[in-house]
Amino acid sequence: MHVLDVAENSVAAGAKLVHITLEADAARDLLALTIEDDGKGMDPQVAAQVTDPFYTTRTTRKVGLGLPLLKMAAELTGGEMHLQSQPGKGTKVCARFGLSHIDRAPLGDMASTVGGLIQCSPQIDFVYTVRTPDGEFVADTRQLREILGDVPLSEPAVAQWVREYIDENTRPILQRSNLI
Amino acid sequence: MKSLQELAAIRDRMKQTVNTREAAHDTTRVVVGMATCGIAAGARPVLNAFTEEIARRELSGVLVTQTGCIGLCQYEPIVEVTTPGADKVTYVKMTPEKVSRVVAEHLIGGKPVVEYTIGAATR
Numbered sequence: 412m413h414v415l416d417v418a419e420n421s422v423a424a425g426a427k428l429v430h431i432t433l434e435a436d437a438a439r440d441l442l443a444l445t446i447e448d449d450g451k452g453m454d455p456q457v458a459a460q461v462t463d464p465f466y467t468t469r470t471t472r473k474v475g476l477g478l479p480l481l482k483m484a485a486e487l488t489g490g491e492m493h494l495q496s497q498p499g500k501g502t503k504v505c506a507r508f509g510l511s512h513i514d515r516a517p518l519g520d521m522a523s524t525v526g527g528l529i530q531c532s533p534q535i536d537f538v539y540t541v542r543t544p545d546g547e548f549v550a551d552t553r554q555l556r557e558i559l560g561d562v563p564l565s566e567p568a569v570a571q572w573v574r575e576y577i578d579e580n581t582r583p584i585l586q587r588s589n590l591i
Numbered sequence: 592m593k594s595l596q597e598l599a600a601i602r603d604r605m606k607q608t609v610n611t612r613e614a615a616h617d618t619t620r621v622v623v624g625m626a627t628c629g630i631a632a633g634a635r636p637v638l639n640a641f642t643e644e645i646a647r648r649e650l651s652g653v654l655v656t657q658t659g660c661i662g663l664c665q666y667e668p669i670v671e672v673t674t675p676g677a678d679k680v681t682y683v684k685m686t687p688e689k690v691s692r693v694v695a696e697h698l699i700g701g702k703p704v705v706e707y708t709i710g711a712a713t714r
Contacts, residue, residue: 531657560602562605567646567653568601572593572598
């Protein structure tokens with residue numbers, strides 16, 4: 412849920428390329444989620460306010476909970492959230508969780524989340540990386556696009572393949588680290 | 592384990608259908624509400640089921656996509672089907688089990704499954 416919320420911010424910020432990185436290391440009791448985009452970025456005043464639940468750029472209602480909830484979820488596990496943003500350059504959000512903390516939210520279905528982002532934002536490239544001491548997997552839509560040529564990533568048969576490709580390749584890595 | 596060679600095979604299979612298809616204006620869109628309310632109600636398996644069923648039946652000119660909150664959270668998961676030249680059809684309280692009928696009767700047969708629509712739910 413957090414990944415989708417925050418990555419959708421990147422989509423809304425007009426990003427062309429979004430990196431989503433998940434790192435787990437049991438030895439350091441760390442689960443780190445990084446989402447980095449090359450969207451329009453934020454100036455320091457805005458960046459300082461985004462973790463305030465009552466700050467939002469949206470006009471339909473007065474709350475914006477994407478980043479505040481991610482920050483809270485990370486802090487609940489003894490972790491933290493950092494945000495770096497530069498207008499015109501992009502934004503990087505890094506959340507660090509205590510891997511074994513009882514309040515750490517389950518990872519959820521990352522393959523569907525990332526697959527859905529890829530399927531539904533075909534104009535944007537995503538690089539999804541899963542890294543643990545046991546292995547690494549990288550899915551890069553620029554590479555997939557090269558293979559696909561004119562066939563869009565939003566094509567259902569392709570989208571289904573992408574989701575299964577991510578799931579099958581990340582599952583053993585995540586399982587070995589007891590993340591799923 | 593899935594490999595990139597398989598993707599190339601899918602590309603070759605899709606190429607023919609994609610080439611014969613006009614751009615956006617004759618594309619049918621299956622839009623799944625994927626805000627917090629939709630996801631909580633089970634929209635993700637519904638979206639996956641539509642993607643799988645459409646891929647399995649090798650339908651061309653149908654795109655599955657997502658949107659935010661449609662504003663009728665009590666009816667989620669909501670799926671809107673827009674077909675060029677026809678009224679938008681809104682399905683409510685969707686489940687993966689209902690998907691195959693919608694694909695068969697509506698997307699292929701052109702006849703909406705009335706009993707799953709919002710009109711039937713509010714009656």
